[in-house]
Amino acid sequence: MKQKVLSEKQDANAKLGLMENFGNTPADRPYFANICDNPLTGAFDKKAVVHAGLGGRPVAKDDTAGLWYSLSQVRRKGKTVAYIHIPFCETRCLYCGFFANPARKEDLSVYARALIREMEADQDTPLVASGPVHAVYLGGGTPTALAAKDLKAVLDAVQRCLPLANDCEITVEGRVLDFTDEKMDACIQGGANRFSIGVQTFDDKIRSGLGRVAVREKILDRLTALKEKDQAAVIIDLIYGLPGQTMAHWKEDIRTFLDLDLDGVDLYQLIRFPGGALDKAAKGGRFSVLAGLSDRAAMFERGVDLMTRARYRRLSVSHWGRAFRERNLYNLAMKEKATCLAYGSGAGGNVNGHMVFQEGKLSAYLKLAGETKPVTRILAPPANESLIRRISGDLELGRMDLRRNGMELGLDLEGFYSPLLNQWENAGLVSMDKGWVTLTLAGQFWQTNLAQGMIDYFSETRAGQA
Numbered sequence: 001m002k003q004k005v006l007s008e009k010q011d012a013n014a015k016l017g018l019m020e021n022f023g024n025t026p027a028d029r030p031y032f033a034n035i036c037d038n039p040l041t042g043a044f045d046k047k048a049v050v051h052a053g054l055g056g057r058p059v060a061k062d063d064t065a066g067l068w069y070s071l072s073q074v075r076r077k078g079k080t081v082a083y084i085h086i087p088f089c090e091t092r093c094l095y096c097g098f099f100a101n102p103a104r105k106e107d108l109s110v111y112a113r114a115l116i117r118e119m120e121a122d123q124d125t126p127l128v129a130s131g132p133v134h135a136v137y138l139g140g141g142t143p144t145a146l147a148a149k150d151l152k153a154v155l156d157a158v159q160r161c162l163p164l165a166n167d168c169e170i171t172v173e174g175r176v177l178d179f180t181d182e183k184m185d186a187c188i189q190g191g192a193n194r195f196s197i198g199v200q201t202f203d204d205k206i207r208s209g210l211g212r213v214a215v216r217e218k219i220l221d222r223l224t225a226l227k228e229k230d231q232a233a234v235i236i237d238l239i240y241g242l243p244g245q246t247m248a249h250w251k252e253d254i255r256t257f258l259d260l261d262l263d264g265v266d267l268y269q270l271i272r273f274p275g276g277a278l279d280k281a282a283k284g285g286r287f288s289v290l291a292g293l294s295d296r297a298a299m300f301e302r303g304v305d306l307m308t309r310a311r312y313r314r315l316s317v318s319h320w321g322r323a324f325r326e327r328n329l330y331n332l333a334m335k336e337k338a339t340c341l342a343y344g345s346g347a348g349g350n351v352n353g354h355m356v357f358q359e360g361k362l363s364a365y366l367k368l369a370g371e372t373k374p375v376t377r378i379l380a381p382p383a384n385e386s387l388i389r390r391i392s393g394d395l396e397l398g399r400m401d402l403r404r405n406g407m408e409l410g411l412d413l414e415g416f417y418s419p420l421l422n423q424w425e426n427a428g429l430v431s432m433d434k435g436w437v438t439l440t441l442a443g444q445f446w447q448t449n450l451a452q453g454m455i456d457y458f459s460e461t462r463a464g465q466a
């Protein structure tokens, strides 16, 4: 029996290209952590600003339409979500890299009709019709910029064109600016059962510095109105590390959230896109207070502490929900790279391991929608897509069952990753127990570095052994 286990392990190692006696790992690779007194602030020199992505091989432009047709004829397997993109905003926020189009009333209605045409056109394909859709997300941009009648019409099309699971989570993302009672009611009548509102901070001075228009009183009023409808989970986003934000502001933001008694919260770290408006303003010395890495780490730690004391459930390293209503299905499915059906200009999806991108230019999208699926770019799955998907999804939850994942993939992942994980354990980022990798508080703060590190380690180590 022992011999059989050994030879199975050797087979698995051979699949990975591992030497029986793995060693000589260069200690200077960036995924190895610094060993220091405080891993929360010092484990890595800088924080990875993007989530561990899949990458992929670009498909030639001439082959894109044919490949999309083939993908649309295949029945889906596994969990599926749908993403519907509303690429309009009333104002442009300083820190944002996603602003696409100004929200002009005449464009919004035309766009809503195009979106509905697009959904109607492919509803009978095997890809769309073949199984339940577990979560739908209207994101942007600002979906709540749409008029009430357009929000209702788009949500009606979702109900009509997608085979929704009985317990499908339907989220509308939005801002409180212009989110009237009429729009809230239109969303609820259209079947929305979750609202994700981008608050970022309740502090008026910090908000106005970011280009956010609504003031604290208005935010409290709109969130309370939404909550009192008692028809849907109400979730907000808060960001730490904003220009002008101190620890006192951050604690006050979380306290205000807790006083509102909402269903869930995302606590995000500010992402400063190199060369973006925020980056330029910061380099130009516009802000007297701009949190450094150790300040942001302290804010993360305080956020975890306050949410834990308030007895909210931890649904991922950055998301908390109350026991009732909040499930966070869409976000968790996306981290696992579930199938994602995409609709709208600039939307991105995931079909059979392929990343799919839709036409981002509004005028071009409006011409295509309903006539032909506006897919303009596809990335074919990278090697080891299943492993990457599991790393990305599991570490978002703060843990990974390496043994089970290895068995399911037919790989000796415990053996392969032991040099890296032992180093991370010594650095205070993870704890290891019977094949389980659990992130410490510091590991949670550095989660994107760890996920990217596991992916890079796999690619580079195997390439070195090829």
Ligand code: SF4
Pocket (backbone or CB within 6 Å): 088, 089, 091, 092, 093, 096, 097, 098, 099, 140, 141, 142, 175, 198
């Ligand atoms: S509303 Fe959202 S998408 Fe639009 S500019 Fe502000 S942060 Fe970006």
